[in-house]
Amino acid sequence: MTDSQAIAIDGAAQRRAGVLVMLTCLVILLVLVSLGTGPVWLSPVEIAKALLGAGTDVQQVIVWEIRLPRTILGLAIGGILGLSGAALQGLLRNPLASPSLFGAPQSAAFGAVLVIALGLADVRSYALPVAAIAAAFASVFVLLAVAGRNAGLLVLILSGLAISSLAGAATALVMNLSSNPFVVLEIAFWLLGSLEDRSFRHVMLALPFIAAGALVLWRQRDAFRALSLGEEAARSLGVDVGRLRLFIIIGVALGVGGGVAVSGSIGFIGLVAPHLVRPLVGYDPARLLAPSALAGAALLLAADIAVRVIPSTSDIKVGVLTSIIGVPFFLYLIVRERRSLGGGVL
Amino acid sequence: MIAPLLTATGVRVRLGGREVLRDISLSLAPGQLVALVGPNGTGKTTLFRALAGLLPSQGNIDVGGQPLASLSLAQRARRFAYLPQGHVVHWPLPVQDIVALGRYPHGATDPSRLAAADAEAVRRAMQLADVADLARRPVTELSGGERSRVALARVLAVQAPVILADEPTASLDPRHQIDVMQTLRAASRNNVLVIVVTHDLGLAARFADTVLVMSDGRLVSQGKPDQALSEQVIAEVFRISAYRAEYRDEAVIVPWDGP
Numbered sequence: 001m002t003d004s005q006a007i008a009i010d011g012a013a014q015r016r017a018g019v020l021v022m023l024t025c026l027v028i029l030l031v032l033v034s035l036g037t038g039p040v041w042l043s044p045v046e047i048a049k050a051l052l053g054a055g056t057d058v059q060q061v062i063v064w065e066i067r068l069p070r071t072i073l074g075l076a077i078g079g080i081l082g083l084s085g086a087a088l089q090g091l092l093r094n095p096l097a098s099p100s101l102f103g104a105p106q107s108a109a110f111g112a113v114l115v116i117a118l119g120l121a122d123v124r125s126y127a128l129p130v131a132a133i134a135a136a137f138a139s140v141f142v143l144l145a146v147a148g149r150n151a152g153l154l155v156l157i158l159s160g161l162a163i164s165s166l167a168g169a170a171t172a173l174v175m176n177l178s179s180n181p182f183v184v185l186e187i188a189f190w191l192l193g194s195l196e197d198r199s200f201r202h203v204m205l206a207l208p209f210i211a212a213g214a215l216v217l218w219r220q221r222d223a224f225r226a227l228s229l230g231e232e233a234a235r236s237l238g239v240d241v242g243r244l245r246l247f248i249i250i251g252v253a254l255g256v257g258g259g260v261a262v263s264g265s266i267g268f269i270g271l272v273a274p275h276l277v278r279p280l281v282g283y284d285p286a287r288l289l290a291p292s293a294l295a296g297a298a299l300l301l302a303a304d305i306a307v308r309v310i311p312s313t314s315d316i317k318v319g320v321l322t323s324i325i326g327v328p329f330f331l332y333l334i335v336r337e338r339r340s341l342g343g344g345v346l
Numbered sequence: 347m348i349a350p351l352l353t354a355t356g357v358r359v360r361l362g363g364r365e366v367l368r369d370i371s372l373s374l375a376p377g378q379l380v381a382l383v384g385p386n387g388t389g390k391t392t393l394f395r396a397l398a399g400l401l402p403s404q405g406n407i408d409v410g411g412q413p414l415a416s417l418s419l420a421q422r423a424r425r426f427a428y429l430p431q432g433h434v435v436h437w438p439l440p441v442q443d444i445v446a447l448g449r450y451p452h453g454a455t456d457p458s459r460l461a462a463a464d465a466e467a468v469r470r471a472m473q474l475a476d477v478a479d480l481a482r483r484p485v486t487e488l489s490g491g492e493r494s495r496v497a498l499a500r501v502l503a504v505q506a507p508v509i510l511a512d513e514p515t516a517s518l519d520p521r522h523q524i525d526v527m528q529t530l531r532a533a534s535r536n537n538v539l540v541i542v543v544t545h546d547l548g549l550a551a552r553f554a555d556t557v558l559v560m561s562d563g564r565l566v567s568q569g570k571p572d573q574a575l576s577e578q579v580i581a582e583v584f585r586i587s588a589y590r591a592e593y594r595d596e597a598v599i600v601p602w603d604g605p
Contacts, residue, residue, distance in 0.1 A: 229500075
C-alpha cells in the first residue's frame with residue numbers, strides 16, 4: 001500500500017471519529033435541552049445545580065423526578081431503535097429494514113396491552129416488559145421465517161405489513177373485549193407512544209433489557225461486514241449465519257420490547273437513523289451501528305423536546321410525531337429504492 | 347508422489363429429497379490447478395459446498411489429513427478460500443475493505459485495524475489480482491471485470507491451502523479470463539490446491555493440471571486435460587464434438603457441434 005493510500009485510510013477513520021464526536025456532542029446538548037425544557041424553563045447551570053443536589057427543592061424535583069427519567073428513556077429507547085434498525089439492515093443487507101416495518105414494536109405493544117388488559121401489569125411489574133419482549137421476539141422470528149434466507153425487499157415489507165396488521169388487529173381485539181372503558185382509554189393513549197410522566201421505576205423496568213439488547217447487537221457488528229458478501233460467502237469466512245440471525249432477533253426483541261413496554265410504540269426511528277448517518281460515515285454496516293444509535297437517541301430526544309414546545313390544546317404524543325415525520329421519509333426511501341423494488345425481487 | 351491435500355470418499359448429498367451428489371471420491375495433491383467441468387445442474391457447486399463444509403454431506407472428507415467434520419467453522423474458513431458465483435456485494439464498500447475480509451478467518455475482523463501480517467497479505471493479494479489501483483473505489487462502481495478481480499483478491503488474501511473458485515471467469519472478456527486463470531495457476535504454484543468450476547472447456551484444457559468431469563452427480567472422468575476430456579467423454583457428457591489440437595505444448599479444445 002502506498003503512503004497516499006495509508007493516509008487516505010486514516011482520513012476516512014478520522015472523519016468517522018469526527019462524526020462520532022459530533023453526534024455525541026449533539027446528544028449531550030439535547031439531553032441538556034430536554035432537562036431544561038417544559039412548563040418551567042431551566043438553564044444548564046440550574047440543571048447542573050439540581051443534579052448535584054443544590055438549587056431549590058422545586059428545581060430538584062423537576063429535574064430528578066420529572067425530566068431525568070424521561071430524558072434517560074428518550075436517550076436509551078432512541079438509541080436502541082437506531083441500533084436495531086442498523087443491525088437489521090446489516091443482517092438483511094437491505095436499507096429498508098427496520099423494527100417498525102417488521103411489526104416488532106406493534107407486536108411488543110400487543111404483548112404489553114394484553115398484560116395491561118388482564119390487569120397483570122400492576123401486580124408483577126416485570127410482566128409488562130417480558131410480555132412485550134416475548135411478542136417482539138415472536139414477530140421478528142416469524143418474519144424472518146416467512147421471508148426466508150434471501151428475501152428481497154418486497155417479501156420483507158409485505159411480511160412486515162402482515163405481521164404489524166395482525167399485531168394491530170390482536171391489540172384491537174383485546175381493547176374490544178375489554179369491559180372497562182377506562183382501561184381502554186388508558187391503552188389507547190399508551191399505544192400512541194410517549195415518554196411523558198415516566199418515573200425511575202420505568203427506567204429500571206426498561207433499561208436492563210435495553211442494555212442487554214444493545215450489548216447483544218453490538219457484539220455481532222463485525223459479522224455484518226462479512227455478510228455484505230452474501231450469506232454463503234460469509235459462512236465460508238467462518239460466520240455462523242444461523243447463530244447471528246438468532247442473536248439479532250434476540251437483541252432486537254430485548255431492546256425494542258423493553259423500550260415499548262414503558263414508552264408505547266414509537267416508530268420509524270430505526271428506519272431513519274441509519275439513513276441519516278450513512279452519508280457521513282459510509283456504508284460499512286459494522287461502522288454504522290454506533291452512529292446510528294447516537295442518531296436514534298438524538299432523533300427521539302429532539303422529538304420529545306418538540307412535543308413539549310409545539311403549542312397545542314392537548315399533548316402531542318411523541319410516537320405520533322415520529323410516525324408523522326417517519327412515514328413520508330419511508331415513502332421517499334421507497335421512491336429511491338423503486339428500481340430494486342420493481343426488479344423481480346420475488 | 348505428493349501426499350494428497352484434499353480427499354473425499356463416498357460423498358453423497360441430498361437436497362430437497364433429490365440425490366445431487368452420488369458417491370463422489372477424489373484425492374487431490376497440492377500445487378496444482380484443477381478444473382471441475384460438467385453440464386449445468388450436475389452438482390459442481392454442490393460439490394464445492396460439500397468440500398468446504400458449507401452444507402452437510404455423507405461420506406468422508408479430509409483436508410490436510412484432518413477430517414472436515416472435526417473442524418470448526420473458523421478452522422474450515424482458514425483451510426478453504428471459497429469464491430461463490432456472481433461476486434455479490436450488497437453495500438458500496440471500498441475495494442480494500444472487501445479484500446481485507448479475506449483476513450476475517452484469521453481474526454482480523456476490522457479492516458481499519460489490520461495487523462502488519464494481515465495488511466501485507468491484503469496488499470499482496472490486491473497486487474496479484476491487479477486491483478491495487480482500485481483500493482479506495484466503492485466496489486459497486488466497478489465494471490464486471492474489475493469486480494471479479496476484487497473477488498479473486500479477497501480469496502487470495504485468505505492464503506488458504508485450498509482455493510475453491512466457482513466460475514471465476516464467467517462474464518469476463520477473453521483478456522480477463524486469461525488473467526484470472528493465470529493468477530489462479532500462479533497461486534497454485536505456491537503449494538496451493540486450486541479448484542475452478544468452469545464451463546469453458548478451452549480454458550480448462552489449457553490451464554488445468556487435472557480435469558474432473560462431473561455428470562449427473564457423479565465424477566465420470568479425471569486426469570490430465572486431454573485424457574479426462576477425451577472425445578468419448580465430451581460426446582457422452584456434453585453431447586458435443588470438439589476440435590482438438592495442441593498449441594505451444596498446451597491442449598486446445600474447442601466445442602463444436604452435435605456428436
